[in-house]
Structures are given as structure tokens and as C-alpha cells.
Amino acid sequence: MSKCFYGRSSYSVREFDRIKLEDCIPDGVKRTKEFKHPSMNEAQLERYLTELSSMNFGVGNGVYPLGSCTMKHNPKVNEEVASLSGFTNVHPYQYPSDVQGTLQIVYEMQNYLAEITGMDACSLQPAAGAQGEFTGLMMIRQKHLRDREDRIYVLIPDSAHGTNPASVAFAGYKPIEVKSDDRGNVDLKDLDEILLKHEKQIAAMMITNPNTLGLFDENLVEVLMRIHDAGGLLFYDGANLNATMGISRPGKDMGFDVLQLNLHKTFSTPHGGGGPGSGPVCANKTLEDFLPTPVVKERNGFYYLKNLPDSIGKVRSFYGNIGVVLKAYTYIRMLGSKGLKRVSETAILNANYLMQGIKDYYDLAFARTCKHEFVVSDKRQKKFGVKAIDIAKRMMDYGFHPPTIYFPLIVPGALMFEPTETSSKTELDKLIETMISIAKECENEPEKVINAPHNLKIKRLDEVLAARKPVLRREYD
Amino acid sequence: MFIPHTKEEINSMLKAIGVSSIEDLLKDIPVNNRQFFGLNLPKSMTEQEVKRHMQELASKNYITKLSFLGAGVYYHFIPSIINAALSRQELLTAYTPYQSEVSQGTLRLMFDFQSLVCSLTGMDVSNASLYDGASAAAEAVNIALAKTKRKKVLVAKSLHPEYKKTIRTYTQGRNIKIEEIPYNERGELDFKDLEREVEDNVAALIVHQPNFFGSYELDLDDVRGITKEVGAFLCIGAYPISLPLVKSPGEIGADITFGEAQCLGNSPNFGGPGLGYIATKKELLRLLPGRICGRTKEKDGKNEGYVLTIATREQHIRREKATSNICSNQALCASAAAIFGWYMGSEGLKKLAEDNTLKAHYLQKEMAKLGFELVFPNYFNEFVVKSPIENLNRKLRSKGIIGPYQLRKSFNEFDKNTYMFCVTDMHEEKDLEYLLEVLKNE
Numbered sequence: 001m002s003k004c005f006y007g008r009s010s011y012s013v014r015e016f017d018r019i020k021l022e023d024c025i026p027d028g029v030k031r032t033k034e035f036k037h038p039s040m041n042e043a044q045l046e047r048y049l050t051e052l053s054s055m056n057f058g059v060g061n062g063v064y065p066l067g068s069c070t071m072k073h074n075p076k077v078n079e080e081v082a083s084l085s086g087f088t089n090v091h092p093y094q095y096p097s098d099v100q101g102t103l104q105i106v107y108e109m110q111n112y113l114a115e116i117t118g119m120d121a122c123s124l125q126p127a128a129g130a131q132g133e134f135t136g137l138m139m140i141r142q143k144h145l146r147d148r149e150d151r152i153y154v155l156i157p158d159s160a161h162g163t164n165p166a167s168v169a170f171a172g173y174k175p176i177e178v179k180s181d182d183r184g185n186v187d188l189k190d191l192d193e194i195l196l197k198h199e200k201q202i203a204a205m206m207i208t209n210p211n212t213l214g215l216f217d218e219n220l221v222e223v224l225m226r227i228h229d230a231g232g233l234l235f236y237d238g239a240n241l242n243a244t245m246g247i248s249r250p251g252k253d254m255g256f257d258v259l260q261l262n263l264h265k266t267f268s269t270p271h272g273g274g275g276p277g278s279g280p281v282c283a284n285k286t287l288e289d290f291l292p293t294p295v296v297k298e299r300n301g302f303y304y305l306k307n308l309p310d311s312i313g314k315v316r317s318f319y320g321n322i323g324v325v326l327k328a329y330t331y332i333r334m335l336g337s338k339g340l341k342r343v344s345e346t347a348i349l350n351a352n353y354l355m356q357g358i359k360d361y362y363d364l365a366f367a368r369t370c371k372h373e374f375v376v377s378d379k380r381q382k383k384f385g386v387k388a389i390d391i392a393k394r395m396m397d398y399g400f401h402p403p404t405i406y407f408p409l410i411v412p413g414a415l416m417f418e419p420t421e422t423s424s425k426t427e428l429d430k431l432i433e434t435m436i437s438i439a440k441e442c443e444n445e446p447e448k449v450i451n452a453p454h455n456l457k458i459k460r461l462d463e464v465l466a467a468r469k470p471v472l473r474r475e476y477d
Numbered sequence: 478m479f480i481p482h483t484k485e486e487i488n489s490m491l492k493a494i495g496v497s498s499i500e501d502l503l504k505d506i507p508v509n510n511r512q513f514f515g516l517n518l519p520k521s522m523t524e525q526e527v528k529r530h531m532q533e534l535a536s537k538n539y540i541t542k543l544s545f546l547g548a549g550v551y552y553h554f555i556p557s558i559i560n561a562a563l564s565r566q567e568l569l570t571a572y573t574p575y576q577s578e579v580s581q582g583t584l585r586l587m588f589d590f591q592s593l594v595c596s597l598t599g600m601d602v603s604n605a606s607l608y609d610g611a612s613a614a615a616e617a618v619n620i621a622l623a624k625t626k627r628k629k630v631l632v633a634k635s636l637h638p639e640y641k642k643t644i645r646t647y648t649q650g651r652n653i654k655i656e657e658i659p660y661n662e663r664g665e666l667d668f669k670d671l672e673r674e675v676e677d678n679v680a681a682l683i684v685h686q687p688n689f690f691g692s693y694e695l696d697l698d699d700v701r702g703i704t705k706e707v708g709a710f711l712c713i714g715a716y717p718i719s720l721p722l723v724k725s726p727g728e729i730g731a732d733i734t735f736g737e738a739q740c741l742g743n744s745p746n747f748g749g750p751g752l753g754y755i756a757t758k759k760e761l762l763r764l765l766p767g768r769i770c771g772r773t774k775e776k777d778g779k780n781e782g783y784v785l786t787i788a789t790r791e792q793h794i795r796r797e798k799a800t801s802n803i804c805s806n807q808a809l810c811a812s813a814a815a816i817f818g819w820y821m822g823s824e825g826l827k828k829l830a831e832d833n834t835l836k837a838h839y840l841q842k843e844m845a846k847l848g849f850e851l852v853f854p855n856y857f858n859e860f861v862v863k864s865p866i867e868n869l870n871r872k873l874r875s876k877g878i879i880g881p882y883q884l885r886k887s888f889n890e891f892d893k894n895t896y897m898f899c900v901t902d903m904h905e906e907k908d909l910e911y912l913l914e915v916l917k918n919e
Contacts, residue, residue, distance in 0.1 A: 005822075006822065006823070006824075007822065007824055008822065009820065009821055009822040009824050009825040010556075010820060011554075011556070011820065011821050011822075011824075011825035011828065011829070013828045013829065013832050013902065014905075016832060016835045016836055016839070016906065018835070018839045018906070019835055019838050019839045019842065021831055021834070021835060023838065024834045024835060024837075024838045025722060025723075025834065026693060026695060026855050028693070028695035028696070029686075029693045029694075029695060029723050029724050029855070030722070030723075030724060031721075031722060031723065031724050031725065031728065032724060032728055033599065033725070033727075033728050035596065035597070035720065035721045035725075035823050035826070035827065036596060036823050037593065037596045037597070037818060037821075037822055037823040037826065038819070038822055038823075039819060039820065039821060039822020039823070039824065039825060040819050040820070040822075042556075042558055042820065045558060045816070045819055045820060046558060046561075046562070048819070049558070049562040049565075049568075049816065050562075050565075052568070052581065052582035052585050052586065053562070053565045053567040053568050053582050054567070054582070055579075055580075055581035055582045055585075056567040056568055056571050056579065056580055056581065056582030056583055057567070057571060057576075057579035057580070058566045058567040058568070058569065058570040058571045059566065059570040059571070060566035060567070060570055061566075061567065064572070066572055069572050071570075071572060072479070073479050074566075074569070074570045075479060077524050077527065077528060079564065079569070080528070081527070081528060081531035081532075081535075083560070084531065084532065084535040085535075085540060086534075086535025086536055086537075086538040086540060087535050087538065087746070087747070088744035088745070088746055089540040089552070089744060089745060090538045090539075090540060090745065090746075090747045091544060091546045091550055091552075091745050091747070091748075091879070092550055092745070092747050092748030093546050093548055093550075093882055093886075094539070094546065094879060095870075095874065098538065098539035098874075098879070099538050099539070099747065100537045100538070101533075101534035101535055101536065101537035101538040102534075102538055102747050104534060104537070105534060112518055115516055115517050115518060116516055116518070118512070127608035127609060127612070127749065127750065127751075127807075128608060128803075128804065128805045129804065129805070130802045130803050130804045130805070131608060131612070131802075131803075133802065134802055138646065138649065138650070141649070141650050161793075162793040162795075162796045162804075163793075163802050163804050164796075165796040165797035166795075166796055166797055166801070166802035167802040168797060169797040169798070169802075170647075170801065170802045171650060172649070172650030172651045173650075175796075175797050216505055216506050216510075218505055218507070220507065220510055221507055221509055221510065245516070246512065246515065246516055247503060247506070247511065247512060248506055248510050248511055248512055249512050252512075253509075253510050253511060253512050254510050264805070268479075270569045270570045270809070271570060271571060271572040271573070271805075271808075272568075272569060272570075272571075272807075272808045272809030272810075272812075273568060273569075273571050273572070273573070273574065273580070273582075273583035273586070273587075273808035273809060273812060274572065274573040274574065274583065274587075274605075274768065274805055274806050274808035275606070275608075275750075275805040275806045275807045275808045275809065275810070276608075276749075276750035276805070276807045276808075276809060276810055277805045278750075292646075312646055312649070313642050313643075313645055313646035313649075314611070314639060314642040314643050314646055315612070315643060315646055315647075316608055316609050316611050316612050316639075316643055316749075316751070317549060317609050317610060317611035317612075317637070317639035317640065317643065317737075317748065317749075317751060318550070318609075318639065318747070318748025318749055318751075319747065319748055319749065320748075320749050321749040321750040321751075322746055322747040322748065322749050322750075323744075323746040323747075323749065323750050324749075324750060326531075330527055330531060332518065333519065333521075333522050333527050333530065334478055334521060334522050334523075334524065334527050335478055335521055336518055336519065336520050336521030336522070337515040337516040337517070337518045337521075338515065338521065339478055339521050340516065340518075341515070341516075342480055343480070345499045346480050346482065348499065348502050348503070349482075349487065349490060349491070349494075349499055349502065350490075352494050352502055353490045353493060353494055356493055356494050356495075357493075368505065369502055369504070369505055371502075392576065393576075393578065396576070396578060396579055401576070401579060402576050407793070421479075421480050422479050422480065422481070423481075424481040424482065424486075425481075425482060425486040425489070425490060453578050456578050456579065457581070458577075458578050458581060458775065458778075458780055458782050459578070459775045459776065459777070459778045459780070460578065460775065460776050461577050461578065461773050461774070461775055461776065461782040461783075461784050462773050462774055462775065462776045463577075463773065463784050463786065465773050465774065466771040466772070466773035466784045466786040467771075467786050467787055467788075467789075470602075470762070470769075470771050470786060470787060471771055471772040471773070472588075472591055472602050472603070472762075472769060472770070472771050472772075472786075473588070473591050473592040473595045473596075473602070473603065474588075474589075474592040
């Protein structure tokens, strides 16, 4: 659709004639260039949006095993309650007495998330996981500043998500990569070498556990102890929390000092095509003073905002992605402790079942029991000229969303599967069948896979052209 | 609750894996890392129970059409088609459109959002959204710092207090000096002070149009002259609703524009999720943070399609060398804004802007007759006044009105009777008359 439409808006406004427009806009700020933007009448707009949605694959279309993203079913009740006007129409600067409903939810949510993660305090302020990572690192920085310690390095495993080193750089630290060993754990030898070299300058280590290979680090106790002994602090990337609830709390059970969560992953809020998410931060006693300000406190049944004097400040405006928090809150209230544990257990069961089903056809990166996700590679298929991206595209022809591809970087040609707990056995059996089918196609009819997808409204797109000759907006006549 | 498995299925799956219980799958977790008792959370609820609970909580919040709060979060018209379309699970539950062939819906809406931002702001390129206006301001600062390699940033004192705080947090630990430029008696940037502070060690000037006080900056062309001379970036934040009437950052020649676009088709939601936007001149494209959507063609077909592009800026490719650490954007909110743009078109957006400013000016002039002295003369839809009535907000609240923002909350140079009233298209004439009636009788 490259034709532009003008003047078709359905919008109407009641004329307000109590004052003249000329009296309202000083000459110095009037536009000199005409503002143009196309419009569609509501009927055409609905047809346009309906067509767009038909070209999108959501969690409701089928299994969406995107590793690291936890694409679980988004309960419909979440949407219904989050859209109550009592929640959508409150302004952040209203009197606390006028927003007791929302403040109560924020307060309780702070407590629930601290409990689930085994921490002492929580802030819902960060807008997403990446912002939460940045927040945690700034809190660590503040702590060391207060203790008059000059530490410049943050250690990150080589399997880490890209936001980790990016957040480290953003926070003014230098990242140092730590290798993984042949069991997929943090390599203790490599860690010791780094500690020897930089001990007193290490601010922190950032770890996801289970890691991006879906593996629980067997040396976790050792790793954390060494960092703590060197005077460093430990940041937990909570992206994989779906494997831990009721099983192992990052704070009290694993030993981390601060973490960020992704409500849009673990806690069932919809991904929205890429956001909005929400990245709350939880901390233990060592770091709780530095949480972003304000937090919600309660006294005699009254909820109010409290500024934290030693806070790192604000990482965004107002108090957090409350519209998203509401949905996660609803989810936690429905599931309760037992429900959340079942979620993690079933996520682990589903991943292992899927792994079992396809491991004879795809090269398994690490031959270990996985947790909620696992990684295979295109190693076996490569000799037929088929790559991970081709396999991913072919899966779409079969009605499945592809897994995460080419991540983590330490597994070349990686395919990371995370079926989540909401995929049924029947669906997993179908997925296994599909993967086996594709593996056979790679052997016998590789062209079919290399040129996939065939059955969608659109064929593979030229990404090279898009980057070489960027067209990033509609051009107007 | 959302787990479809029967007991039989679980057993058959365990058998296929070769274990006898789920505990067996947790054996590699060191005992010291295990939690063996339950989480201390309230008992689980049924769907009916949680709905009722949430309704009760929602009713504890006070909402009314008679709200005169603005200050960065606004009540504007939201066409019903937005929620209707975005309730479709295909658009609502999909993730980041990395696999473009199954994400054309999302990608197309991101492209539409980028187009909307560019036409409103007059800039060349926009990204597919940031978290909110405050972090967008911080990202604008980041671009300027990265490109100029300078260490000083000038920020208008009249910038939103939440934005100023966020910029400070983002620049901690990188040895950056932030200097505030005061405002004059007309609420505009103090030119003399600006001239004094702008030197060749300044990376950027951050200013907003209109500013936090709702006031217009009348001399941004001259400001541009000053910053251009020393090679500092001029970053002009904008209130999207005002842009159809107001000279855009692009017309002024800004290097970067940023801001909060919640006002375009999104509810206040107690301040979050917001919808940050950032747009620049085309020379700065490679420094833009976050996702960008581009139009392209099928590899061996004729059809057009959309993809995420120029990803070499982003964290998943460049990692610590990325332009920012941002991963997710505010896609759903940006989709709402894009749909809003289509629904309104330029003719609708112009009418909307006019409606806002007419109503605000009418109210202000009538309030002046009641002794409310206007503090800053030129404004869009928010104006600052000195109230002759003490404890104004308490009195208004007793009549069901959510009163204006008290400036002393974040600017202690104002006395406790100085307020900022916001009027929007959502106010009907009768709402304004009611307020005037209440004020008259105090």
C-alpha cells in the first residue's frame, strides 16, 4: 500500500467558538511548513488492521517456542481487568487517597516479587528488562561509591544476552567475558584467572541461571562465593525465572544481591509486538537502599509513595509500567504459590520432553537435563547446505513460530527452544513430528527448506536491501 | 491453572524422558540452592474471584472527567477502534518481529508509527519507540555525547522534573557535567544565560516545546544559531498534540527531537506504560537507539514487506558497543499511536490541537476575571496561574474536581498558590463552566 489518502478522517469535534484561534497562538511559534498526514475512515481502517493482524503470528496462533522470551499463554482476564477505567484513567500526580486501589497493587506486588525471588525489597519502576539491568548495575555502582571502592569491571558469561554487556557499558563499567566449560557451566578455571588479574577491581558478575543454554550452573555456589570474596556483588538476570519459581529463589537460595525480572516473560503479560514490558528490580539488604525512587509503603492500611534518600534516582518518569504490572499481579493472585511452582515444573517437563523428541535428529549443544529451554544447532543439517535460519523459516510453513536462532553466540547455528508450560502434549508431539519431518527434508529435499517459507502470504524478505537502502518512513507527495 | 496436561499425559511424558518424577529433572540443582517449602503468597483465586477483587480495587481509585492535571501525562480522545484492533491476539501477544514473514502486522504498524513521528516533528528518521519521554530525553543526550565526545550538557530548567532526574541517573558514572539554564519572567529560556554557558565543550542543549510549564519558547530559531556556532546538538522535545499548530523541531533545524507520545491514543495508566519517541536528522541514523523498521521487497518476488533493519546498532549484535542497551520497545503503545494517526489524519490532528488551545485560552481568560493572575503569557493547553484562593486543590476536590498541578512540588521558587491548569479536548464546555462556577463561589 503506497498510495496515500488525505481528508478521510472519521474524527469530528464540537465547534468551540468562545474564543478566536488567532488570539491563542503567538506568531513566533506558528508552523511555516504545512503539516500533512494521511487518514482512513473507520471502515477502511478496520479492514486495514484486520489484514495486518492476519499477517501476524501471536501466541494464540500456535506454539511459539522462542527461547529466552517465555511466550506463554496470556490469560484473557488480564486484559479485562487492566482495562477497567478505574485503572486506566488515573493520573500519577493525583492525591494518594484518590489512588488507593493502584497503590495497594503496587505495594502488594513489591512484596510478592520480593518473596518469589527471595529478596528483601523491590521497585517496579524500570520499564523493561534492559532498563532493570541498568538499574541493578547503577545500584551496585552506588554501593561501591558509598564504600569508597573503585571497581571498574563487570564479569559476564560468554553465553549472556546482548543486553547484559550493553547495560554494563551504559552503566560506565567495562565488561569482561568469562568462558563456559564443556558442561555449559561458568568455567571456574577461567573465572579464577580473571579474578587473579583484576580482583579488587571487580564490581560485579551478571549471571542468568538457568543460563541461556537452559542449564542450571552446577558450580553456582562456587562462582558466587568467589565473586563475593573478591568484594564484588552479584546481579541475576531474571529472564529465565520461569524455571525457578518455588524451586530455587535467586536471592535466598542462590545467593544473588540484586536482580531484574521480566513481567512480560515469566508473568504472562502480553508482548504486544515488542513491548511494553516491565522490568522490576529486587534487592537484598546490601542494596535495597539504592532502589529507584519512590516506592510504595503502607501504614495503618493507607498506601503512599515514599522517597528513598539513598536511591540512585529515577530511571524513567513516574512509577513504572503500571498497566503491565496490573496484569502480572492478576496472574500471581490467580496462581498462588502452588500454581507458580507448577508453572516452573511443567515448563521444565515440557522442555525436556521436546528435547527428548528431537535430540536424535538435531545436534544437542550440551547433553544434560535441561530446565525450561534447550539449545540444538544446525550442525547436522549444514552438510546438506541447510542453515538454522532455513529450518526456522520452514517451521512457519508447518504452523509453528520458530525458536530463537543464532543465540547464544557460543553455539554456532543455535536453535533455542522454550515451549513454556502452556503448550500441551499434543502440540509438543506435533512439533516433534514437524522437526523430524524437516530434518528428513534437509537430507532428501534441502531446497524445500532453503527456500522456505512457501505457505505464507509473504516470502523471505531482502534484509540486505533494507539495510543498504533504508526506507524508514512513508514519503508524502 | 493454565496448564493443559492431564496426570496421564505427565506420566507418559516422564516415561518418554526416562525419569520417574519431575524431581528427577531437578537433580542437578545443588541442594544448597533448593527451596523446599512453599512461597509465602496469598492463596490462589479463581477467575471470578480475581475479577471481583480487581473491580473492588479499581473502584478505590477516583476518576472524573473534571480533572485539570497535565504535567506530562494527558487525557485526550482515544478512538474506540484502537482497543478493538489491539485486543486481537495476533497483534497483542506476538513478540518482537525478528521473523518478519510472520510479523508483517506489527512491522507495518511500527513503520506507520515512525512515519507519524516524522510527519509531526518534521525530522528525517524516527525509531520504533522508546520506553517514555524521560528515557527518550536521556537517549538524546546519549547520542550527543557519543557523537561530539564532549562532557557537558545544558538542560533547560523548565524541562520536566522527571526528565531531568532521569538524565542525571543515566549520566552518572561517566563524568558528565549537567548544567541547568534558567527560565526568564516569560517562562522562556534565559537567553543571556544560555549565551554565557554555550561553549565548545557543550555536547547538547535539551529544551522542550512547550516546556513543563506549558509555555512556548518563542526564540528557538535564535537558540539554534547559538548551538550551531559551537557544534552543540540542539535537542527539542515536543508535545505531539501541539505539533500540527506549532513550528516543529524539523522546521527549526533541531538535530534531535524526543518526547512522550502517550497523548496519541494511549490512556494515562497512572504514568506507565508511556511511549517515548526519538527522531533525528538523517546523518544521525546510525546512532539511533532501539528498533527501527524499514520497507523492503521479497528476495525473489515483487511484494513489498517490512523488516527490522540496521540492527548493527543494537544490543543483540553489537553488545557492549551498542548505541543503547534497549531491547524491547513500547510496540503496543506505538501501534495505538499509529492507529490514532491514521484515524485522525492531519485534518483531525489539526482540529484536535485547535480544540485544546481554544478551550485552554478561554478558561484562562475567564479565570483571570476571577483574580487568577497568569504567570507566563504564551502557552498551548497548560497555563500557570497564581490562585487567589487558598488550599485550592482541597476545595476543588471537595466538589469532585481533580485540581491542577501545584508547581511548588518540584519548583520551590514558586509559592504554594501557584498552579498549572491543563485543559484538553476531553473537557466539554459544561466542565469548564462548572469549574468557573465553583471558583466563583469560593
